[in-house]
Amino acid sequence: MTTTTRIVLASRPTGEPCDENFRTETVDLPVPGPGDAVLETLYLSLDPYMRGRMSTAKSYADPVEIGQTMVGGTVSRVLSSDDRSLAEGDIVLGYAGWQSHSVEPAKGLIKLDPTRAPVSTALGVLGMPGFTAYAGLLTIGQPKPGETVVVAAASGPVGSAVGQIAKVKGARAVGIAGGPDKVAFVKDELGFDEAIDHRAPDFKEQLAAATPSGIDVYFENVGGAVWDAVLPRMNTYGRVPVCGLIANYNLTELPPGPDRSAALMRQILTRQLTVRGFIQGQFGSQMRDFLRDMSGWIADGSVVYREDVVDGLENTPEAFRGLLIGKNFGKLLIKVAD
Amino acid sequence: MTTTTRIVLASRPTGEPCDENFRTETVDLPVPGPGDAVLETLYLSLDPYMRGRMSTAKSYADPVEIGQTMVGGTVSRVLSSDDRSLAEGDIVLGYAGWQSHSVEPAKGLIKLDPTRAPVSTALGVLGMPGFTAYAGLLTIGQPKPGETVVVAAASGPVGSAVGQIAKVKGARAVGIAGGPDKVAFVKDELGFDEAIDHRAPDFKEQLAAATPSGIDVYFENVGGAVWDAVLPRMNTYGRVPVCGLIANYNLTELPPGPDRSAALMRQILTRQLTVRGFIQGQFGSQMRDFLRDMSGWIADGSVVYREDVVDGLENTPEAFRGLLIGKNFGKLLIKVAD
Numbered sequence: 129m130t131t132t133t134r135i136v137l138a139s140r141p142t143g144e145p146c147d148e149n150f151r152t153e154t155v156d157l158p159v160p161g162p163g164d165a166v167l168e169t170l171y172l173s174l175d176p177y178m179r180g181r182m183s184t185a186k187s188y189a190d191p192v193e194i195g196q197t198m199v200g201g202t203v204s205r206v207l208s209s210d211d212r213s214l215a216e217g218d219i220v221l222g223y224a225g226w227q228s229h230s231v232e233p234a235k236g237l238i239k240l241d242p243t244r245a246p247v248s249t250a251l252g253v254l255g256m257p258g259f260t261a262y263a264g265l266l267t268i269g270q271p272k273p274g275e276t277v278v279v280a281a282a283s284g285p286v287g288s289a290v291g292q293i294a295k296v297k298g299a300r301a302v303g304i305a306g307g308p309d310k311v312a313f314v315k316d317e318l319g320f321d322e323a324i325d326h327r328a329p330d331f332k333e334q335l336a337a338a339t340p341s342g343i344d345v346y347f348e349n350v351g352g353a354v355w356d357a358v359l360p361r362m363n364t365y366g367r368v369p370v371c372g373l374i375a376n377y378n379l380t381e382l383p384p385g386p387d388r389s390a391a392l393m394r395q396i397l398t399r400q401l402t403v404r405g406f407i408q409g410q411f412g413s414q415m416r417d418f419l420r421d422m423s424g425w426i427a428d429g430s431v432v433y434r435e436d437v438v439d440g441l442e443n444t445p446e447a448f449r450g451l452l453i454g455k456n457f458g459k460l461l462i463k464v465a466d
Numbered sequence: 467m468t469t470t471t472r473i474v475l476a477s478r479p480t481g482e483p484c485d486e487n488f489r490t491e492t493v494d495l496p497v498p499g500p501g502d503a504v505l506e507t508l509y510l511s512l513d514p515y516m517r518g519r520m521s522t523a524k525s526y527a528d529p530v531e532i533g534q535t536m537v538g539g540t541v542s543r544v545l546s547s548d549d550r551s552l553a554e555g556d557i558v559l560g561y562a563g564w565q566s567h568s569v570e571p572a573k574g575l576i577k578l579d580p581t582r583a584p585v586s587t588a589l590g591v592l593g594m595p596g597f598t599a600y601a602g603l604l605t606i607g608q609p610k611p612g613e614t615v616v617v618a619a620a621s622g623p624v625g626s627a628v629g630q631i632a633k634v635k636g637a638r639a640v641g642i643a644g645g646p647d648k649v650a651f652v653k654d655e656l657g658f659d660e661a662i663d664h665r666a667p668d669f670k671e672q673l674a675a676a677t678p679s680g681i682d683v684y685f686e687n688v689g690g691a692v693w694d695a696v697l698p699r700m701n702t703y704g705r706v707p708v709c710g711l712i713a714n715y716n717l718t719e720l721p722p723g724p725d726r727s728a729a730l731m732r733q734i735l736t737r738q739l740t741v742r743g744f745i746q747g748q749f750g751s752q753m754r755d756f757l758r759d760m761s762g763w764i765a766d767g768s769v770v771y772r773e774d775v776v777d778g779l780e781n782t783p784e785a786f787r788g789l790l791i792g793k794n795f796g797k798l799l800i801k802v803a804d
Binding site for chain 2: 180186187188348351352355364365370371372373376379381382383384385386387388389390391392393394396397398399400401402403404405406407410
């Protein structure tokens with residue numbers, strides 16, 4: 129195999145990404161150098177942060193350049209390796225992006241053990257999304273037994289882990305999701321104490337009914353109307369880990385007034401809230417604890433997970449657009465090869 | 467002495483408080499009960515939080531009721547005491563509010579030692595404002611040597627302590643104040659590294675020049691335009707202790723759009739900021755450390771303070787209105803009696 133089929137950023141989106149923002153091309157792979165491995169992508173992870181990388185707005189990471197392969201976490205099979213740490217047929221976690229094959233330094237890859245867990249979980253419940261939930265909830269949210277934890281996108285990979293970890297810690301978990309199927313899944317399959325539909329016309333009332341003692345921890349991954357409904361219900365000393373704002377990612381300009389930032393700051397002051405943004409990388413030292421705890425919780429049934437697998441690299445742009453508006457149901461993965 | 471002259475809340479202000487919101491009356495003191503002390507107010511502290519108590523908007527403390535004496539910290543002389551812990555002539559810290567005399571349980575009063583420090587400092591640098599600076603800066607702000615700490619109202623009792631404590635901890639202190647006299651005081655007398663005038667037409671540019679390495683800690687006590695200028699300059703992992711928002715206290719409605727709360731949340735996320743509201747009471751366990759450290763810093767000249775003393779209880783409403791728009795210069799006190 130000397131070529132890769134890849135999807136590059138063709139232009140920067142305004143608002144929702146469209147077909148013209150992506151271009152598919154098949155090109156020669158680089159010639160492997162000393163220590164390199166040649167990889168065939170099996171699974172590509174799609175995650176909301178990728179929308180940020182398509183834009184030049186200042187963020188925590190550099191944007192993808194025009195003409196560059198879209199970035200993303202991948203699980204790949206080793207086709208050949210110049211480094212002794214990897215052999216043909218090994219399965220590895222890497223960051224090859226939206227493409228079918230890649231050449232990467234073997235030292236930057238993490239070898240997975242397919243007998244321990246399905247390798248796709250390295251992109252979800254046992255990967256970056258699960259770790260985001262774990263580190264953000266436990267380090268910033270610090271839920272105590274009996275407290276109320278609210279999380280949106282509760283059927284997704286981060287939200288589902290947040291609520292289930294909250295339950296492990298003895299807190300009450302309230303999940304917010306879009307549509308009756310997801311709501312039922314969050315309550316019945318994931319075991320949240322309550323689940324409510326943010327699309328319901330009486331969403332605010334439902335949230336109030338589901339949080340009779342107010343909200344102690346709100347794990348923020350969506351922003352927008354959900355945050356508006358949550359904020360007035362935050363209890364004194366409440367904690368708000370902020371790991372994403374998916375509802376805002378396609379915004380092309382600020383919403384119309386009034387300017388509610390003064391009201392937000394007032395609420396932070398008078399309720400003595402802690403609002404803290406984070407990227408999971410800052411908690412890297414907790415990764416070992418995470419893998420131990422999360423593997424244990426999966427094994428004993430405390431944490432269950434759901435994957436939404438879309439077949440074929442060519443369907444990636446469409447699936448990504450759907451992710452930004454909540455069309456996926458569970459951790460969204462592209463199955464690139466068997 | 468069997469009467470007290472007191473200023474009660476006559477009506478709730480809309481926007482800036484006016485004369486009609488207050489009423490002065492002279493009434494009989496309650497008959498002292500077992501354990502009570504009869505007090506003559508010497509100093510009354512005026513502080514921005516009092517504006518919040520005049521309003522019924524939900525906050526961290528109950529509002530002052532119509533007809534009730536306006537609240538406030540006081541330093542008083544004991545006229546008589548039914549409790550052995552206090553004797554006639556003792557000076558005590560209490561919370562008698564805007565009045566000339568009061569009857570309070572002796573057990574709720576803190577006896578001051580006039581030989582250790584001027585008793586008025588118990589309302590300022592060695593009292594609630596100084597403690598607010600100390601606990602908020604050290605617990606939430608956590609300035610490290612070489613980091614940049616920015617604080618507004620820098621000539622006031624909280625801001626001046628914040629900057630000077632930051633210097634003690636090896637950080638760079640940048641103060642924001644209103645008008646050339648205060649700016650000069652902050653730089654020359656308080657020893658901040660830089661001081662800038664928020665009224666200057668090129669305030670934003672001056673702030674940028676004064677913070678060439680960005681801002682690591684912003685101690686928020688004003689809100690408004692200063693916060694708008696500071697936010698884009700916050701460094702990754704920046705901390706924002708929020709103890710007050712004086713620029714917003716007289717707001718009668720939210721400012722016009724666009725709604726920048728989404729931009730604020732985005733900044734919190736991408737810069738991984740911690741924004742945490744607090745009232746000093748939550749750090750009560752640090753009071754002993756504060757009194758030890760702050761007394762030491764005053765003694766060795768690391769911390770200096772300035773008081774703005776207005777004579778006469780009758781001038782309290784006018785002085786309070788001035789406080790909300792920055793007319794005071796230093797810790798504002800009403801001298802009620804000698």
